Amino acid sequence: MSSLLELKNVSKIYGDLHALDNVSLTVDKGEWIAIMGPSGSGKSTMMNIISCMDKPTSGQVIFDGDDITKYSRRKLTEFHRDKIGLVFQQFHLINYLTAVENVMVAQYYHSMPDEKEALEALERVGLKDRAKHLPSQLSGGEQQRVCIARALINSPELILADEPTGNLDEANENIVLDIFRQLHKEGTSLIVVTHDPEVGEVAQRIIRLEHGRIASKK
Amino acid sequence: MNKKRRMFIRMIAASLVRRRSRMVVALLAIIVGATILAGLGMIYYDVPRQMSAQFRSYGANIIFMPSEGTFISDDAIRSAISVIPSSELEGYTPYRYENTSIHNIPVTLAGIDFTSVQKTSPYWHIEGEYPSSDGEVLLGAKVALSLGVKTGDKISALNSFEVTDNMDVSTVPEYEMYEDPATGDVYCDHQLDLTVTGIVETGGSEEEYAYISLNDIEYLTLVKRGYDIVEVSVASTSDNLSQYVTKINSDGQLSAKLIKRVTASETEVLTKLQSLVFIVTAVVLILTMICVATTMTAVIAERRREIGLRKALGADNSSIVGEFMSEGIVLGGIGGILGAVLGYVFAQLVSINVFGSGITFRPLLIPITIVVSVIVTGAACLIPIRNAVNVDPALVLKGE
Ligand SMILES: Nc1ncnc2c1ncn2[C@@H]1O[C@H](COP(=O)(O)OP(=O)(O)O)[C@@H](O)[C@H]1O
Ligand SMILES: [Mg+2]
Numbered sequence: 001m002s003s004l005l006e007l008k009n010v011s012k013i014y015g016d017l018h019a020l021d022n023v024s025l026t027v028d029k030g031e032w033i034a035i036m037g038p039s040g041s042g043k044s045t046m047m048n049i050i051s052c053m054d055k056p057t058s059g060q061v062i063f064d065g066d067d068i069t070k071y072s073r074r075k076l077t078e079f080h081r082d083k084i085g086l087v088f089q090q091f092h093l094i095n096y097l098t099a100v101e102n103v104m105v106a107q108y109y110h111s112m113p114d115e116k117e118a119l120e121a122l123e124r125v126g127l128k129d130r131a132k133h134l135p136s137q138l139s140g141g142e143q144q145r146v147c148i149a150r151a152l153i154n155s156p157e158l159i160l161a162d163e164p165t166g167n168l169d170e171a172n173e174n175i176v177l178d179i180f181r182q183l184h185k186e187g188t189s190l191i192v193v194t195h196d197p198e199v200g201e202v203a204q205r206i207i208r209l210e211h212g213r214i215a216s217k218k
Numbered sequence: 219m220n221k222k223r224r225m226f227i228r229m230i231a232a233s234l235v236r237r238r239s240r241m242v243v244a245l246l247a248i249i250v251g252a253t254i255l256a257g258l259g260m261i262y263y264d265v266p267r268q269m270s271a272q273f274r275s276y277g278a279n280i281i282f283m284p285s286e287g288t289f290i291s292d293d294a295i296r297s298a299i300s301v302i303p304s305s306e307l308e309g310y311t312p313y314r315y316e317n318t319s320i321h322n323i324p325v326t327l328a329g330i331d332f333t334s335v336q337k338t339s340p341y342w343h344i345e346g347e348y349p350s351s352d353g354e355v356l357l358g359a360k361v362a363l364s365l366g367v368k369t370g371d372k373i374s375a376l377n378s379f380e381v382t383d384n385m386d387v388s389t390v391p392e393y394e395m396y397e398d399p400a401t402g403d404v405y406c407d408h409q410l411d412l413t414v415t416g417i418v419e420t421g422g423s424e425e426e427y428a429y430i431s432l433n434d435i436e437y438l439t440l441v442k443r444g445y446d447i448v449e450v451s452v453a454s455t456s457d458n459l460s461q462y463v464t465k466i467n468s469d470g471q472l473s474a475k476l477i478k479r480v481t482a483s484e485t486e487v488l489t490k491l492q493s494l495v496f497i498v499t500a501v502v503l504i505l506t507m508i509c510v511a512t513t514m515t516a517v518i519a520e521r522r523r524e525i526g527l528r529k530a531l532g533a534d535n536s537s538i539v540g541e542f543m544s545e546g547i548v549l550g551g552i553g554g555i556l557g558a559v560l561g562y563v564f565a566q567l568v569s570i571n572v573f574g575s576g577i578t579f580r581p582l583l584i585p586i587t588i589v590v591s592v593i594v595t596g597a598a599c600l601i602p603i604r605n606a607v608n609v610d611p612a613l614v615l616k617g618e
Binding site for chain 2: 044048051053054073074077078079080081082086088090092094096097098101104105106107108109110112113114134150
């Protein structure tokens with residue numbers, strides 16, 4: 001299988017702290033990877049570098065054959081728009097927009113807002129009847145599902161989720177994992193950061209980080 | 219493109235409506251600024267008019283009135299004026315009043331000489347021009363208002379009277395005269411066509427007359443007679459003025475009276491007042507801008523996370539600037555409209571309290587206020603938006 005993403009000797013150094021220390025990793029197309037490790041081990045740093053929100057101190061990040069660390073600002077914007085979908089532990093919904101409008105914002109920057117499609121995405125995450133609610137009127141689990149609907153609306157090649165179930169109860173965690181399973185079946189690549197072994201288990205591969213280094217791959 | 223624009227409007231409307239408790243602070247700042255801008259703007263334009271209303275007596279300082287039951291003759295004026303040294307005499311204007319009707323509305327006509335009236339009533343504020351020949355009329359603002367005419371319009375004055383033997387009717391068209399068959403008396407409906415060359419605003423009773431040449435008033439009445447009043451402008455000390463008045467009165471041909479005249483330096487004070495209004499307006503604009511900028515900085519700082527998120531969703535800087543600026547512009551527009559209305563009320567209150575009369579409404583100030591309000595708000599938003607756009611989405615979105 002061809003590789004979608006390749007980290008080559010990536011380091012991120014804050015002062016004398018090596019948040020990421022010479023990390024190399026290959027992710028294949030359609031692969032589902034879990035990244036686990038104790039707090040402060042560099043998981044979020046790694047996700048930020050993969051999602052191009054942060055630049056590594058050294059090393060290369062190859063996505064679809066391009067070194068994305070060398071992207072211009074315009075190319076980066078395109079990359080965010082077209083290639084990846086982000087799922088956050090804190091959901092980060094826009095609080096004055098309804099669920100369906102939050103999904104449409106992603107369409108708006110990607111191509112063309114389409115309320116019908118956005119409603120379909122909400123239906124996929126089981127929230128069709130919540131479409132007109134504001135985030136403050138939704139439970140944590142529901143907000144996370146809106147966040148996922150927003151991440152998948154533009155059919156990205158890669159979904160990056162940093163602690164997506166960190167703020168959810170077990171029932172909602174299972175709903176989210178079901179959605180991930182479905183996306184995986186459809187061929188979307190997933191990188192999921194978690195400290196929850198159950199969430200890690202469902203992935204095809206678990207990468208364990210410790211002190212910014214890969215401690216084990218499974 | 220259409221769907222995209224619709225979403226753009228939907229987002230901005232949602233932000234303004236659903237976040238209205240936050241927007242109210244910014245909006246209030248804009249409204250206050252726009253109100254003061256519009257209000258002071260109206261006052262600024264109205265000061266010269268109000269000034270002449272206040273200092274209407276600038277100019278003439280002696281008036282001649284006829285002795286009882288007569289009119290003032292040219293001879294009487296000549297001999298009275300000869301009392302005043304010609305080096306001190308600035309000018310004098312005889313007035314002859316006649317009641318007529320214009321378009322069925324009763325109007326008092328005043329026959330004057332338009333060159334000399336500019337000497338004795340320099341405070342007159344003319345929209346348009348003074349008449350320069352016969353057949354032209356200068357309307358008092360109140361007359362113009364009740365007739366509903368403006369500069370350039372044509373009107374006709376009608377004077378109905380009984381023709382008497384001493385009248386020269388050779389200039390009167392045949393069709394204007396008719397005879398009462400019962401008594402044999404001849405009547406005349408004499409008409410005079412006039413072109414409005416200007417409208418005079420003074421804020422005083424001068425606005426209640428229509429001014430035409432002395433020739434025209436004689437033509438309209440077919441009567442030669444003296445004047446009702448003469449305004450005289452003399453540059454002299456008050457002691458001298460009293461002496462002249464006493465001397466003229468002792469001659470007995472007419473009665474002279476001193477009226478209070480305001481010195482030129484006092485009108486300078488008012489010109490300075492106008493510059494003061496201008497400076498205050500500029501300062502208020504700057505303060506509004508600072509206030510709006512501060513409020514917007516706070517409003518936008520709250521939304522750093524949202525900006526980070528939008529960038530993470532693939533928004534480029536220019537579209538974020540566009541979205542936030544549009545919100546500012548809409549706020550500026552709303553604030554401008556409300557401010558223009560409140561500003562008019564504010565100017566009215568100030569004018570009534572300070573000058574004792576209402577303000578002239580200047581419609582042009584409404585679009586100007588809205589445009590300035592939008593520009594000022596836009597400019598005030600620019601800096602906080604530019605700063606916020608440069609946020610690093612990773613830092614903003616990172617946990618906590
Ligand atoms: N912007 C930053 N400046 C300085 N140190 C940072 C910064 N971001 C992360 N770190 C440090 O890098 C290490 C890894 O952080 P992070 O990737 O957030 O860990 P994790 O997500 O695994 O809990 C931590 O020690 C953290 O304090
Ligand atoms: Mg983390």
